[in-house]
Amino acid sequence: MSIFSFNDFLERLRDCERIIIQAHDFPDHDAVGSAFALAYLLRKKGFKPLITYQGFIDRVSLHNLIGWLDIPIVKSHRLDLKPNDKIIVVDGCIGEKNVTDLPGIEVAVIDHHQVVAPSFVWFSDIRPNYGATASIMVEYFNHYDIPIPERVATALLVGLTFDTANFTRAMNKADIKALLQLQSCADMNMVNRICRNQIEYKELKLFDFMFESIKKDGNCAFGSLPEGCPKNMLGVLGDFLLTVDELDIVVLSARSHERTFVSLRSECPHNDMAKVIKRSLNDTGVGFGGGHSHMAGGVVNQVFDHSNERVFIYDLIRPQLNVL
Ligand SMILES: [Mn+2]
Missing domain, CATH: 3.90.1640.10 (inorganic pyrophosphatase (n-terminal core))
Structure with missing residues (x-):
């Protein structure tokens, strides 16, 4: 400026x-x-x-x-x-x-x-x-x-x-x-x-849901949280997962208000999350998103039941990632 x-x-x-x-x-x-x-x-x-x-x-x-x-x-x-x-x-x-x-x-x-x-x-x-x-x-x-x-x-x-x-x-x-x-x-x-002080006591159980739903694919983890999981909790849980040595990329989702929120985290220089989210959501027309190379978020304009959500998000995001 x-x-x-x-x-x-x-x-x-x-x-x-x-x-x-x-x-x-x-x-x-x-x-x-x-x-x-x-x-x-x-x-x-x-x-x-x-x-x-x-x-x-x-x-x-x-x-x-x-x-x-x-x-x-x-x-x-x-x-x-x-x-x-x-x-x-x-x-x-x-x-x-x-x-x-x-x-x-x-x-x-x-x-x-x-x-x-x-x-x-x-x-x-x-x-x-x-x-x-x-x-x-x-x-x-x-x-x-x-x-x-x-x-x-x-x-x-x-x-x-x-x-x-x-x-x-x-x-x-x-x-x-x-x-x-x-x-x-x-x-x-x-x-x-x-x-x-980033989370409330009642939100601790969301860690349980995350551990149950998590799927590891190389250095990448996918997970979906229960309906209504606060958007910021996706970030808190994503940051927590990045502390795991074997994980460099985290993709978490949750349904809320008839939409599916997606949160991406990366500590891998070969994966720009802002580009990944734009290619997979904006370019395909299923939703929109944006952010930074290390952290991005977006919204899919539809909801799925829990297991279908995991499959949908995985199929949507996975092709855009360079997974090791
Ligand atoms: Mn800012």
């Missing part, structure tokens, strides 16, 4: 009535933390932005983040959005399936996914080599020499920690710099408390 163009963008926003910061649907910690940080920065610059999202927030660590830091993020219907509202999309991109096209005009995209912003936006800053949007936000604060307050630093550090799986993946130099800086101003006790 050229910061010059961000300055221009802010000038262009100057006369606009309402500015909305939209996190991607079913937001994660990086989306919420970065939206919170951008809202603070814009307030320092004389704006009064609102923060919104679509979908659900169903993970305990995200509830803790929002509740403990008192982050003023609300579902979009509560803002009564108007066609003239100006929307800044954070940690996602308008045109992607995980960013609902809300009433209002999308004027900016700030993201670290492999996306292309539509040409009509006034400003875009897309850095797929960054581990988190949080690290981009730290650079914005530094450019303007605005100190990062403790609450904002805490939220950004939680986002950075989650998106990089505790700094084990997708880290670049900027992420390490951001980590160093955020650690000096965040509430580290709270960061650690939020990051450590």
Whole structure:
């Protein structure tokens, strides 16, 4: 990004009535933390932005983040959005399936996914080599020499920690710099408390279901979870399976709301999960998905009974993988 163009963008926003910061649907910690940080920065610059999202927030660590830091993020219907509202999309991109096209005009995209912003936006800053949007936000604060307050630093550090799986993946130099800086101003006790507590007691039984359904194919594991298994639990279970030495790729699925959610994890450089999910879902038309090379997710627009789901997902994804 050229910061010059961000300055221009802010000038262009100057006369606009309402500015909305939209996190991607079913937001994660990086989306919420970065939206919170951008809202603070814009307030320092004389704006009064609102923060919104679509979908659900169903993970305990995200509830803790929002509740403990008192982050003023609300579902979009509560803002009564108007066609003239100006929307800044954070940690996602308008045109992607995980960013609902809300009433209002999308004027900016700030993201670290492999996306292309539509040409009509006034400003875009897309850095797929960054581990988190949080690290981009730290650079914005530094450019303007605005100190990062403790609450904002805490939220950004939680986002950075989650998106990089505790700094084990997708880290670049900027992420390490951001980590160093955020650690000096965040509430580290709270960061650690939020990051450590990722599941609830009642969710422990999902590990049983996973062990029962798991099928190993070379260095790859496939599994399907019971209906209604929270989407984030697919990620938690997938990360757990990646700690198994013989496994480098994990594909997990679960039915929910008449759709089948798929979560992919890889620690194998020869398998780009964002490409795998796009080829198997978007290109075949059965659904949609996206993400990063090491972690991606998607939705199939149909449901199956449990054993058919396993077969369907296996047949769908397996041909796109380089299994050892
Ligand atoms: Mn992110």
